[in-house]
Amino acid sequence: MSIYTVAHSPDADDIFMFYAIKFGWVSSKELRFTNMALDIETLNEKALENFYDITAISFALYPKIRNEYALLRTAVSFGEGYGPKLIKKRGKKLKKNFKVGLSGRYTTNALFFRIAYPDARPVYMNFLDIEKAVLDGKVDAGVLIHESILDFDENLEVERELWDIWVDLAGDELPLPLGGMALRRSIPLNKAIEAEQMLTKAVAVAHRHKTLLSKMLLERNLVRIDDEQLQRYLDLYANEHSITMNELQYEALDKLFAIGFEHGYYDCPIRAQEYLIPTEYTTLRELH
Template identity: 35%
Template sequence: MTASASTEPANSTHQREITIAHSPDSDDAFMFYGLATNKVRVAGYKFTHQLCDIEKLNQRAINEAFFDVTAISFHAYPYIQDKYTLMACGGSVGEGYGPMIVSSQRFTPTEIKKIKVAVPGMLTTAYLTLKLFAPEIETEVVPFDRIIPEVIAGNYQAGLIIHEGQLTYSHSGLHKVIDLGQWWREETGLPLPLGGNAIRRSLGEDVMLKVTHALRDSIQHGLDHREEALQYAMQFARDLEPDMANKFVGMYVNERTLSYGADGREAIRKLLDLGYERGIIPHPVKVDFVG
């Protein structure tokens, strides 16, 4: 049985609770709008949501395998692959765009490799891609929402930005050094897979399929009811204007979010395989999907 959009009350008896964790960002909120507001329901299931910074979710998935469904950076997947599998939907994929290195003064991509860069976490896909681009680069972890202010303050010459900062950095007078999503496209011809949703293998195949179908229905519901979903997502947009929030959501919640496609799946495997080959990821990765 798959989920379907419904306004009928769900059967409250013998409901199985599924815990879902994702980051407090407008694109994730848009994606989970249908489930979070009970527009999409599954008979016999109750979905509870927790919001948390993506690097903390990465760490919790590794250390505890706590949530049934969790948003993760693809870079974190090798460390949780025994306990989680990837859902076939719900990914954030950059189509020739992605995390950026920005700076307060103009640097070339060659010059930036010799400068310490503030990064949003060692398990983020942004960090993995940065290390593929510049293996010897020096980095320091800074909370993602503090990177732009720290660069402006002069505490770092450059920062690796994710989330809405990709659209707002220039408002702060910062300069783009390189877009790693564009670099990855030029290197591989593939989109850059940034984050996805993972589901605990111990739930069993039947439950994993039902929950994955529910997420796909939630994404489709948001795309079909864009105005309402955007209004809901705006509370997580970190002061973005509505038109900018709409643009950001459109970058990372689209047809690719419903299905990675053959090239999207290839991109995930290539990214993680390269990470292993270059010594960034310590062991081989077996990528599999449910749904």
């Protein structure tokens, strides 16, 4: 049996999508997964080191790791009219070179932010610390991600939605690409295909049994939010569109990668579907 490490973030959507495997609802005779929960920027940095077998990443990072990792079709998070929020103290007027708290250099929200606000001064920190940093005046503003977007201090207000920045950059209302999963290319292809199939089943099973799985996560204190917020958050980022990417999501990813290339963040433009695991291998092997 092959054992692979799946690294994911501790936010509710990643926990939700992986724990169908952890609870034994999805299994394989050939594969077993261990898991590691780390904040998204640590995962991005580890992916640059080719560290974990399978890892959650910010989509904006992917072109930088494309030679070492294949892009998975499953466990994806896109915004549909929503996403991270740029927040500040109520009534505060931001200067052109305002100091902003961002959740990491390689995150998708940081890419959009740097393009939209080239004169701002980023301060990178754990996303859980951003709200307090704004309240304490350590930064003038901050970009909230994950569960932080659901509920924040009443002394703060939204300066701008990153969804609006995305629409301005993309020129169309495509879904906002935020995060997904990548698998190390050194894994044998047949194992890689089975791993993706197993993860896809896990996301589908988790979605189908959302109420029961949510209850189990809450009872075990595996998420940082209460039941009402958990349901709201899962509706946003762990829904039916998280199971397998669709054509509109691929189009959105291609747009993201094109925007990044146009602004000098990538060495070449890429198309997402050219970097997926070639599942046709299984069919060809069966024919022979």
